Amino acid sequence: MTVSIRALAEADIDEVVAFSLRAWAPVFESFRAVLGDEIYPRVYPDWRTSQARDVAGICRGCLDSTWVAEVDGRPVGFIVVVFDRGAPGADIEMLAVDPGHQRRGIATALMEFAFDRMRKAGVRIVAVGTGGDPGHAPARRAYEGAGFSPLPLVRYYKSL
Numbered sequence: 001m002t003v004s005i006r007a008l009a010e011a012d013i014d015e016v017v018a019f020s021l022r023a024w025a026p027v028f029e030s031f032r033a034v035l036g037d038e039i040y041p042r043v044y045p046d047w048r049t050s051q052a053r054d055v056a057g058i059c060r061g062c063l064d065s066t067w068v069a070e071v072d073g074r075p076v077g078f079i080v081v082v083f084d085r086g087a088p089g090a091d092i093e094m095l096a097v098d099p100g101h102q103r104r105g106i107a108t109a110l111m112e113f114a115f116d117r118m119r120k121a122g123v124r125i126v127a128v129g130t131g132g133d134p135g136h137a138p139a140r141r142a143y144e145g146a147g148f149s150p151l152p153l154v155r156y157y158k159s160l
Contacts, residue, residue, distance in 0.1 A: 016059060
């Protein structure tokens with residue numbers, strides 16, 4: 001399997017949205033298990049619609065810092081970097097790999113590609129956020145494997 005990484009094109013966005021929804025489905029199922037049937041639908045009433053909107057929006061808003069990984073000419077992963085224009089920092093805003101291509105080093109390749117672009121732009125610190133729930137365990141492993149240091153945060157929900 002040969003992976004190539006290139007800039008996102010507008011024509012890629014629908015496919016990126018589609019595979020990102022497949023990639024994040026286990027995460028939202030994990031949220032449901034953690035939050036329960038009373039709170040989950042109040043926090044995420046229609047996660048597919050809101051997530052599709054968010055992915056498309058961030059891709060369009062960050063065309064100059066969004067890259068896709070391709071296998072056989074098709075996008076199978078993407079990463080979005082948001083540069084802090086006032087400081088030497090950046091955030092990985094989104095990263096997803098199509099479930100059929102996960103655990104093959106694509107997320108690592110995307111991060112290494114993005115790290116190279118960030119270094120060239122003078123970035124000295126990069127941050128990424130992810131969940132502490134079981135559905136985010138693969139993301140945590142990938143980020144820690146790439147050298148990120150975790151700072152655990154907790155977000156609480158209460159139904160009223």
